[in-house]
Amino acid sequence: MEMKKISPPILVLVIFLLVWTFGAHLYGMPFLLPNPLEVAQAFVSDFELIVGGLWITFQEALYGYLLAISIGITSAAIMSQSKILERSFYPYAILLQTLPAVAVAPLIVLWFGFDMLSVVVISLIISLFPIINNTLLGLKSTSINLVELFQMHNSSRFINFFKLRLPAAIPNVIAGLRISAGLSVIGAIVGEFIIGSGSEGGGLGVMIIYAQGDLETALVMALILTATLLGFVFFMSVTTLGHQLLKHWHESEIT
């Protein structure tokens, strides 16, 4: 059973690596397209450098993500309390989504300086909307019978929120968090691209720019892979949290 679950993606990975190796061999220019082994070598030889960058990017993405979670859930909670509040603020939440974050990033750097804070803010902006949107959807989708049940027993707005609407919205909240997990890392990398050499040390994004400049393509790929895995770890953490919260009751997690 467990074998069946794991082997198909492994098989795809093996085929992918073979095609890549073969393609790189045919192409014959390792400084443009290194083979997987060379990427692995870069990963090993620059391990300390990569881990140092990972640590910085991890913090930036984590802070951006945590801020997005707190701001996102709070603003969705506020908007869910009245139609007027929702109609007043939701259009601006949409604008936040359509806002080209990459284009705004230079402005953010002007305001918050050439350091980690700017990167955190850019990560926050990029990962905020899915959390607001999904949480709000969940908070508004409470079964009408349950709302009436609570109304019948004089429950206050506060009790309604914490005993009914919020728990009922958890599946949607988790869905939003899962989308934003990867986005927060993307936001951090974008932020690092913008602040670039202005930063001290520098995370994975800064390193990618430098490695690219030096035509160290294998290192660039190793850095990309590391950033990808970071997003994946974020995603899996939220998925695990979601499983813990929902395993007893939600269709998506009941096995």
Add this chain to the structure above:
Amino acid sequence: MISVLNVTKHFDEVHALSEVDLDIATGEFITIVGPSGCGKSTLLRIIAGLINSTEGSVNKLDTSMGAFVFQDAALLPWRNVQKNVELLMELESGFSKSERAMKAHDVLNQVGLEGFEKSYPHQLSGGMKMRLSLARSLVLKPDYLLLDEPLSAVDELTREVLQEEIHTLWKEEKFTAILVTHNVTEAVYLSNRVVVMSPRPGKITHIVDIPFKKRDQKLRSSTKFHKLIGDISGKLRTWK
């Protein structure tokens, strides 16, 4: 006693209820039957105080605590059986933690759900969910219980068993019961009186007294039982 006085309800363009008058005696089991969309659920919600009538009023004399049993059981899927039974006691306050646990234990025994305290609603059958929903309301010792098509989602056999259980609970707990259903057999089996409503705008067209003293399997197969069901079905059909 619950008095419905000249209740009329409009939803925007829709005229849902028209001048409904009904007196419900304390301890009575009364059932409202009518075609789909006749406003019987609306009437129940107006009696519950969940929605307001456009005109008229509902007076509830010497009744303080009411409870509503919903069609789909309306359980909280993230709470286990024990926690679901304790829900309304938490909302109503005035019940200590140990009191909640004790009352929950008793009422779960009463409806035959002992041993399922740790189960979640999705693990229960339709009938068990409804028992849990009834238990959750009855634990408050309500003066009146409003039931909105509680058995429409369960299979025929379970429905009969649950009808008998609801009857027993009503005799034991002595609450006033107002049931809405489209199942005439259920109405005749459970009630002291059956109220027949017309299609929209819903009006009361007949009130039929049910004379039976005992509810059992013998009654179900008796001629007088089926004759009364036939009578009421006929009264419903004149409107179709």
